Amino acid sequence: MSSPTHIVIFGASGDLTKRKLLPALYALSCETLIADDVVIVGFARKEKSHEQFRTELGEAIKQHSRFKDKAEESGKCPWKTFAERVYYHKGDFANAEDYASLLKFLDSLPPKNTGPSNRLFYLATPPSVFSVIIQRLGGAGLVTKEANDDGWTRIIVEKPFGSDLETARILNEQIAAVFQEDQIYRIDHYLGKETVQNILVFRMSNGIFEPLWNNHYIDHVQITVAEPLGVEERGSYFEEAGILRDMIQSHVLQLLTLIAMEPPVAFEANAIRDEKVKVLHAIRPYSQTDVTDHVVRAQYVAKNIDGNAMVGYRQEPEVNPKSTTETFVAMRLDIDNWRWAGVPFYLRVGKRLAKRLTEVAIYFKHAPYALFRSAGCYTLEPNVLALRIQPNEGISLGFGSKAPGTTIRIDPVQMDFLYETSFQDAQPEAYERLLSDCLTGDSTLFARRDEIEHAWDLVTRILHVWNGIPRPQLPEYQSGSWGPDESDDLIRKDLRKWRKL
Ligand code: NDP
Ligand code: BG6
Numbered sequence: 001m002s003s004p005t006h007i008v009i010f011g012a013s014g015d016l017t018k019r020k021l022l023p024a025l026y027a028l029s030c031e032t033l034i035a036d037d038v039v040i041v042g043f044a045r046k047e048k049s050h051e052q053f054r055t056e057l058g059e060a061i062k063q064h065s066r067f068k069d070k071a072e073e074s075g076k077c078p079w080k081t082f083a084e085r086v087y088y089h090k091g092d093f094a095n096a097e098d099y100a101s102l103l104k105f106l107d108s109l110p111p112k113n114t115g116p117s118n119r120l121f122y123l124a125t126p127p128s129v130f131s132v133i134i135q136r137l138g139g140a141g142l143v144t145k146e147a148n149d150d151g152w153t154r155i156i157v158e159k160p161f162g163s164d165l166e167t168a169r170i171l172n173e174q175i176a177a178v179f180q181e182d183q184i185y186r187i188d189h190y191l192g193k194e195t196v197q198n199i200l201v202f203r204m205s206n207g208i209f210e211p212l213w214n215n216h217y218i219d220h221v222q223i224t225v226a227e228p229l230g231v232e233e234r235g236s237y238f239e240e241a242g243i244l245r246d247m248i249q250s251h252v253l254q255l256l257t258l259i260a261m262e263p264p265v266a267f268e269a270n271a272i273r274d275e276k277v278k279v280l281h282a283i284r285p286y287s288q289t290d291v292t293d294h295v296v297r298a299q300y301v302a303k304n305i306d307g308n309a310m311v312g313y314r315q316e317p318e319v320n321p322k323s324t325t326e327t328f329v330a331m332r333l334d335i336d337n338w339r340w341a342g343v344p345f346y347l348r349v350g351k352r353l354a355k356r357l358t359e360v361a362i363y364f365k366h367a368p369y370a371l372f373r374s375a376g377c378y379t380l381e382p383n384v385l386a387l388r389i390q391p392n393e394g395i396s397l398g399f400g401s402k403a404p405g406t407t408i409r410i411d412p413v414q415m416d417f418l419y420e421t422s423f424q425d426a427q428p429e430a431y432e433r434l435l436s437d438c439l440t441g442d443s444t445l446f447a448r449r450d451e452i453e454h455a456w457d458l459v460t461r462i463l464h465v466w467n468g469i470p471r472p473q474l475p476e477y478q479s480g481s482w483g484p485d486e487s488d489d490l491i492r493k494d495l496r497k498w499r500k501l
Contacts, residue, residue, distance in 0.1 A: 004037035005118040005151075005439060006106050010093065010133055011125035012042025012053070015233075016158065018060040020189075021124060022086075024431035030067045030077035031428075033436050039109050040086045043102065045093075053088035066426060085110075093129045099140035106142075118151040119143075120438065123158055126237075130157060131174050138178035145180055156185040156438055159250050160241060161452050165460040172449050185438045186452060190251040191445040192430025194419070195389045199258040199360070200272075202387070202395065209385075210263070212364070214339045219382060221345045222361040222499055223255055226353035230300065230310070230479070231327070235318030242325045244297070247349045249459040253280065254447075255389070256345060259360055260335055269444040273451055280454035282337040291465035294333075296475065296486045297326035300352040303479040310352065310479035324472055327351045330487035331462075332494070346491055348498065352479040358389035361499050375408035384499065393427070394418040 007025070009017055028034045042053055058079050062068050071079040089105050091098030106119070121137060123130055134155070137143050144153045157175070162168025175184055190196050203210055212218070225247055231238040238246065257276035264271040286294065301312040314321050328350030335345065364383040372380075384398045396416040403409040419427065437445055447455075466472065475484040482498065491498055 004035065004039075005120055006039050006041060006109060007120045007122065008041045008043055008089075008102070008106070009122045009124055010043045011123070012088065013044040013046050013048075013056075014124055016124045017042065018057065019064050020429070020431045021122065021435070022057045023061060023065040024429055024435050026061055026065055026071075026077075026079065026082055027067055027429065027432050028436055029082050030070060031432075033432075034439060036085075037110065038085065038439075041102075041106065041109070042086070042088045043091050044088075045090070047090055048088055050087050054083040054086050057086060058083060066429065093125065093133050093136070096136055096139060099136045099142060103140055103142055119153045121153075121155045123156065125158070127158070127160055127163070130171060134175055134178050143178055143183075145183070152183070152441070153179070154183050154185060154438060154441075155179055156187050156434075156446075158187055159189075160245055161186050161250075161447070162456060163240070163245060164463060165453060165456040168452055168456045172453065176449075181449060182443065184449075185434075185443055186447040186449075187434060188250045188254050188447055189430040189434065190254050190389075191447075192432070192434040193389060194427045194433075195387070195393045196255065196258065197433075197445070199255070199387060204263055215341055215343045217364055218343050219363045219365045220343055220494075220496060221259060222363065223252060223259075223345065223347045223359075224361070224499070224501065225252055225349040225358045226355060226482075226501070227351050228353060228356050228480070230313065230352045231316050231319070233317065235316045238327075239319055239323060239325050242297075243327055243349055243351065244329050244459055244462060248329060248331075248347065249455050252347055252349055253455045253458070255358075255360060256333070256347070257451075259362075260340055260345070262339070267444075269442065270448075272444055273448045277448070277450050277454055278337075279335060280451065280458070282335050282340075283458055284334040284336050286458070286461045286465070288465050288468075291462050294490070295329065295331040295462055296484065296490050297466070298328040298350075298475040298477050298484040298486065299323070299325070300327050300350070300479050301476045303481075305480045312479070313351075324474055326474065328353075328477060328483050328487070330483060330490050332490065333458075344494060346496075346498075348483060348487060350477070350483055354480055354482050355501070356391060357501055359499075359501065360387040360389065361385070362387075363496075372408050372410065377408060377410050380410060381412045386499075392418065393420070 009021060011017060025040060061071050061079050065071065067077055069075065070077040073080055089102055091102060123133060125133065144150065162171050203213060257279045260279045261275040264275045299313045302315065303310050313319060313327050314323050330348040333345045333347065362385040366382050367380055370378060370380065380400055386396045388394050394417045396414045398412055398414050400410040401413045403411040434445060475486045477484040488498065
């Protein structure tokens with residue numbers, strides 16, 4: 001149970017607040033995971049009353065909340081009751097006076113005179129205004145550095161955290177001038193997903209996997225993050241970001257570090273983050289030639305799928321018709337340490353791919369020799385352990401089995417674990433877990449300063465090489481496919497192939 005807290009959401013009229021943050025806070029309240037004296041204040045530019053804000057969010061809850069059935073007045077968790085603790089404060093991020101009035105407003109809100117009162121600021125805004133908000137918060141005296149008898153102050157910063165190594169470092173400096181590191185929660189919502197958290201549990205709580213989790217037994221690892229959707233309404237954001245910044249720097253490298261890290265000395269925030277940083281540190285830095293050889297970028301083009309005309313990236317709203325922004329990346333990374341030397345990690349990520357799927361596939365080495373050759377079995381499929389992050393959340397292990405019959409024939413079969421059949425409880429949304437952790441002061445599932453900078457270091461090396469190529473001819477891939485031919489070539493030249501999904 002959390003203590004009395006004011007949560008101020010900057011960017012409260014935006015998409016993230018509507019689709020994720022308020023539904024998550026409402027769900028935590030329905031699950032009695034936050035106390036009744038947690039008060040939410042939305043801060044944004046548009047003029048609107050508290051009542052208008054509550055009504056708008058009520059509509060969003062009907063659409064996006066997993067508790068929408070209980071939100072009616074007669075339901076178990078009426079939205080109306082929750083909404084009484086939601087307020088709106090109009091302000092401009094750049095205007096110091098609006099922060100002074102925010103301070104006054106917060107002081108006028110409940111809970112009053114009930115002991116410590118905490119403040120959580122959530123930056124759900126375009127990244128371009130993170131710095132100014134942080135400076136103004138500091139300037140207005142809204143931040144207490146040390147938790148004391150009056151309560152704590154924390155800040156959650158949305159992604160993308162910077163746009164390259166330099167801007168991430170500057171942003172880190174700016175935040176450090178106002179907040180201490182243990183007050184800063186850099187969010188990566190992938191870490192709030194149950195299946196991502198299960199990576200460590202799976203590895204470290206079962207005696208049979210960790211002993212095999214190294215270059216003696218593993219041949220290579222494939223991480224796939226595929227989305228069938230295009231950039232939707234986020235064309236202008238995506239034009240600036242591209243998929244390398246949008247997904248690889250954050251979600252995909254987080255997956256990779258959890259797969260590759262050493263067991264931490266304790267299940268505790270800094271111990272875990274220390275090990276994740278060591279993985280990022282051990283990734284072999286790309287030279288210019290490595291980028292050319294090991295990284296493929298591409299852009300989706302139009303295709304008619306089942307009678308639906310899918311536009312190409314360049315025809316999307318707010319996208320430059322001559323854009324060279326990548327919507328697909330495939331790459332090979334090598335981790336130079338004793339555990340992983342010689343085990344390539346292949347990553348492929350893209351918009352408008354064949355289906356929605358995030359998966360980590362661990363390819364084990366082939367059996368050392370073909371015992372069954374005399375029976376006509378020359379090739380054996382490798383064992384593949386697939387961690388399905390989403391959808392159909394679960395884990396499967398593929399192995400060869402004798403097909404019934406009077407001769408030896410080895411067929412691939414699967415052992416499958418599915419969350420939905422093994423656990424009856426619905427999985428909480430990632431933002432529920434992350435908000436709840438931040439309120440209780442647990443930063444395990446948030447990125448530390450050095451983690452962010454190491455990830456940007458890797459990505460910035462690639463960006464520098466790309467930026468140096470005049471007017472690149474980007475490979476193209478058809479909407480609904482698995483990416484360009486160059487992606488297949490990337491892995492084929494290592495005599496391997498992408499998993500069929
Ligand atoms: P939106 O563009 O939908 O919302 C931006 C918000 O910021 C609006 O409330 C807008 O207010 C406010 N705003 C912008 N400039 C100012 C200003 N100068 N003064 C006051 N308010 C201002 O963004 P999203 O909600 O989509 O994204 C927010 C953040 O979350 C971004 O960092 C994004 O990368 C991240 N994110 C978003 C995801 C999503 O699914 N949407 C997923 C993962 C991360 P007004 O309407 O009044 O102009
Ligand atoms: C966001 C990216 O961080 O994650 C989006 O900006 C992407 O481009 C999204 O679509 C994917 O998240 P999820 O949870 O829907 O897989």
